[in-house]
Amino acid sequence: MKNISVIGAGTMGNGIAHAFAQNGFSVKLIDVNQAQLDKAIQTITKNLDRQVTKGTVTADEKNTALSNIKTVTELTEGVKKADLIVEAATENVELKLNIFRQLDIAAPANAILASNTSSISITKIAAVTQRPENVIGMHFMNPVPLMKLVEVINGYATKKEVTRAIVELSKTLNKVPCVVNDYPGFIANRILMPMINEAIYSLFEGIAGVEEIDTIMKLGMAHPMGPLQLADFIGLDVCLSILNVLHDGFGNPKYAPCPLLVNMVMAGKSGVKSGEGFYSYSGGSKELVVSAQFK
Numbered sequence: 448m449k450n451i452s453v454i455g456a457g458t459m460g461n462g463i464a465h466a467f468a469q470n471g472f473s474v475k476l477i478d479v480n481q482a483q484l485d486k487a488i489q490t491i492t493k494n495l496d497r498q499v500t501k502g503t504v505t506a507d508e509k510n511t512a513l514s515n516i517k518t519v520t521e522l523t524e525g526v527k528k529a530d531l532i533v534e535a536a537t538e539n540v541e542l543k544l545n546i547f548r549q550l551d552i553a554a555p556a557n558a559i560l561a562s563n564t565s566s567i568s569i570t571k572i573a574a575v576t577q578r579p580e581n582v583i584g585m586h587f588m589n590p591v592p593l594m595k596l597v598e599v600i601n602g603y604a605t606k607k608e609v610t611r612a613i614v615e616l617s618k619t620l621n622k623v624p625c626v627v628n629d630y631p632g633f634i635a636n637r638i639l640m641p642m643i644n645e646a647i648y649s650l651f652e653g654i655a656g657v658e659e660i661d662t663i664m665k666l667g668m669a670h671p672m673g674p675l676q677l678a679d680f681i682g683l684d685v686c687l688s689i690l691n692v693l694h695d696g697f698g699n700p701k702y703a704p705c706p707l708l709v710n711m712v713m714a715g716k717s718g719v720k721s722g723e724g725f726y727s728y729s730g731g732s733k734e735l736v737v738s739a740q741f742k
């Protein structure tokens with residue numbers, strides 16, 4: 448594989464393009480929004496600059512990586528020579544199904560179609576194409592250039608050769624691939640989200656405060672970040688939507704989202720990106736400040 452197309456130039460798309468470009472692949476970064484493409488190139492440049500400062504990448508390698516990325520707003524144009532397409536567009540079922548219908552027509556017949564979805568069924572996405580055996584989940588973690596894991600998700604029809612190819616490819620990106628099967632939440636979110644939900648329930652029931660819950664999990668379990676801070680970082684709206692996928696998919700009440708999480712999302716408090724969640728990010732402080740609501 449040499450030519451990689453990445454669809455969606457948001458948080459994940461720019462990181463995925465960065466990882467491939469830095470490892471010598473030729474990348475077409477595709478987004479419907481030109482401003483997002485421009486912003487993605489700025490972010491990749493800034494992140495590569497940081498790597499140069501740290502000494503993990505040379506200035507020449509930075510320039511080569513940047514020259515490996517071309518931006519495109521037209522999907523058909525962007526995927527016509529692709530060996531692999533990694534879709535990292537907005538987490539919305541209908542939007543993704545539409546993209547995969549288009550990819551099935553526009554991508555070369557033997558291209559592998561991968562999705563970076565956090566929670567949508569790979570089997571469902573694959574079923575709208577005429578090549579479900581070539582569709583797979585390639586779930587990178589945020590921030591992509593730093594995080595080692597790629598959760599590789601086999602859809603119901605994914606063929607073994609495709610899984611093997613994606614495992615080998617992930618290794619060439621210096622990542623560690625882990626293969627799992629396609630059930631709600633896969634593995635990462637099936638285990639992470641109930642933990643976050645339980646942390647929110649503990650707060651909701653008044654068992655402990657925000658700082659206590661996060662400190663217990665950080666110092667007691669050696670987690671780099673407490674579950675409430677992590678929820679803010681992921682986005683409370685994203686956490687809610689993944690919990691709903693688990694709840695609907697398994698029909699088990701243990702996955703029911705905590706009413707406090709539902710309320711916070713309805714109130715527009717979705718964490719870092721909205722300026723407030725369990726912590727407040729609006730005062731410009733570098734220290735974590737617990738949101739006034741929970742003091």
Ligand SMILES: NC(=O)c1ccc[n+]([C@@H]2O[C@H](COP(=O)([O-])OP(=O)(O)OC[C@H]3O[C@@H](n4cnc5c(N)ncnc54)[C@H](O)[C@@H]3O)[C@@H](O)[C@H]2O)c1
Pocket residue numbers: 454455456457458459460477478479480483534535536537538539542546563564565566586587588589681
């Ligand atoms: N953010 C995370 O921490 C994280 C982690 C793992 C996986 N994911 C998954 O990665 C995917 C992307 O998430 P994100 O956080 O980068 O989202 P984002 O909102 O930052 O970016 C999405 C991008 O997709 C673009 N887009 C929308 N429709 C498009 C289309 N039809 N064609 C091309 N581009 C289109 C948008 O313009 C935007 O730039 C989602 O499926 C999400 O579940 C996110």
